Amino acid sequence: MNPQDGITIRNELAGDTEVIAVIVAAAFGSEAESRLVSLLRARGEATISLVAQHHGSIVGHVMASPIRIDPTLAGSYLGVAPLSVQPEYQSQSIGSQLMEAVIAAARTRSVDALFLLGNPSYYSRFGFTASHLQNEYGATDSFMHLELQPDSLCDANGTARYVAAFSDANT
Numbered sequence: 001m002n003p004q005d006g007i008t009i010r011n012e013l014a015g016d017t018e019v020i021a022v023i024v025a026a027a028f029g030s031e032a033e034s035r036l037v038s039l040l041r042a043r044g045e046a047t048i049s050l051v052a053q054h055h056g057s058i059v060g061h062v063m064a065s066p067i068r069i070d071p072t073l074a075g076s077y078l079g080v081a082p083l084s085v086q087p088e089y090q091s092q093s094i095g096s097q098l099m100e101a102v103i104a105a106a107r108t109r110s111v112d113a114l115f116l117l118g119n120p121s122y123y124s125r126f127g128f129t130a131s132h133l134q135n136e137y138g139a140t141d142s143f144m145h146l147e148l149q150p151d152s153l154c155d156a157n158g159t160a161r162y163v164a165a166f167s168d169a170n171t
């Protein structure tokens, strides 16, 4: 099987929520990330939610939600999280296709920059670099950004903050 041949990326639909929850929990091996996905959706903060389908079955998911920069920096910023691929389908480029698609979707929405927390060896391939902004998690190299509008963050300083669902999903 070569899943890359049969993969379609599309926006989440209303009927997808249960299967997304199952895939996110299977990918992470815990419920916290699927709680986060549900909370972001319920609060209207799932700015972008995409699924990867393989011959009609959902096998991956990615979400992006608002980021606020303190002190206030005008512009539109999103955090990409979580990114999930069903375990049997991992390492077959589905995560990469979801990342390329969420970046493209953010571009069409005129988002200025994307942020994420993750392994630099994976996310650098999509153009993410270690962010000079602070984050709420004390992360260093793993807190990364991608400017979609050139130099949108070059004069920025302060802290990039995720919406409250990120802490609420863990309580």
Ligand SMILES: CC(C)(COP(=O)(O)OP(=O)(O)OC[C@H]1O[C@@H](n2cnc3c(N)ncnc32)[C@H](O)[C@@H]1OP(=O)(O)O)[C@@H](O)C(=O)NCCC(=O)NCCS
Pocket (backbone or CB within 6 Å): 027, 028, 081, 082, 083, 084, 085, 086, 089, 090, 091, 092, 093, 094, 095, 096, 097, 117, 118, 119, 121, 122
């Ligand atoms: C991370 C994840 C989304 C990647 O999706 P994928 O479809 O397996 O990734 P791709 O096939 O596009 O890329 C595979 C590459 O990513 C690497 N990779 C996968 N997960 C990685 C991780 N957590 N850290 C670093 N590298 C990782 C693989 O080693 C492989 O490297 P190679 O291209 O040099 O061989 C998927 O493995 C997953 O769902 N993991 C569990 C959940 C998770 O950790 N999500 C990310 C944090 S939000």
